[in-house]
Amino acid sequence: MMADKIVLFMVAGMLMVRQACQFIGDHxxxxxxxxxxxxxxxxxxxxxxxxxxxxxxxxxxxxxxAFLLWGILFTVIDISNFWLPWRFTLSFTVTGALILFLIKGSAAVITGIITWGILFLLFRGVEKISLRICGTSVGQGDVYFISALSFWMHWQVICLVSGVGFLLLFCHALIINKKTLPYAPYFYVAFLLCQVTDVAGLI
Structure with a gap:
């Protein structure tokens, strides 16, 4: 039974890669x-x-x-093109909202919407300030991606995992002396570290 689930997951992962590559080719x-x-x-x-x-x-x-499958798609696109397209971040948001509604009901979805709004405004503000001061910042796709996490995680977990992701990105950027790196891979590495160590998880 476990083997069947793993095989099914791998097949779904390959389909997500195919979708990502098709989108990259079309654009x-x-x-x-x-x-x-x-x-x-x-x-x-x-x-x-x-x-x-x-x-x-x-x-x-x-x-x-579901969360890891979306991670496969985001990571493939972000690594190769430094881009998290709006259509996918929106679909990721809707998927999370539907799952949250089915598991915890409408009250949890409303909380997720409020958290989404707060995170979006916060990171948009950080993006604009960073652009003015440093000339570089977190990408707009990353802002939508992090905001979408409101339907997948509690806000404390979002802060922890996204913070660890940014720390990993920053350290790697210093080591390889590069200013621009894709965020999604570092976020998912941070998530896996938190998941494996049981520090944080999904809803």
């Missing part, structure tokens, strides 16, 4: 080399398998699977 973007999507799928599959195998690590394996 004349840079298609990633084959090793990149394969590595991303394997890492996400390992995280999903671990959550199934270790009791109590993930109370909602279906939610985790």
């Amino acid at each position: 004349q973007g840079n298609t990633p080399g084959k090793p990149v999507p394969v590595a991303i799928i394997l890492l996400a599959t390992a995280a999903f398998a671990l959550a199934l195998w270790v009791p109590g690590m993930s109370a909602q394996p279906v939610v985790l699977a």
Whole structure:
């Protein structure tokens, strides 16, 4: 039974990569080399398998699977094109809202909407201030992505995981002496670290 779920997850992961590559091709973007999507799928599959195998690590394996599958798509696109398209961040938001409604009801969705608004305004403000002072900032797609997390995580978890993600990005940027890096891969690495250590998880 567990093996069937893992195989199904891998197939879904390959479909997400196909969707990402099709979108990149349609918009004349840079298609990633084959090793990149394969590595991303394997890492996400390992995280999903671990959550199934270790009791109590993930109370909602279906939610985790959906979240990681979106992560595969976002990471492939962001690594190759430094871009999180609006259509996908919107779909990610709607998916999270629907799952949250089915699991916890309308009150939780309303809380998610409020949190979304606060995070969006906060990060838009940070984006504009950073652009004026430093000339560079978090991308608009990243702002929508982080705001969408309101329907997947509690706000405390969002702050923790996104903060760790930015820290990883900043440290790596210093090491390789690069100003611009894609955020999605670092966020999902941070999430997996928090998930594996049971520091934080999804709804």
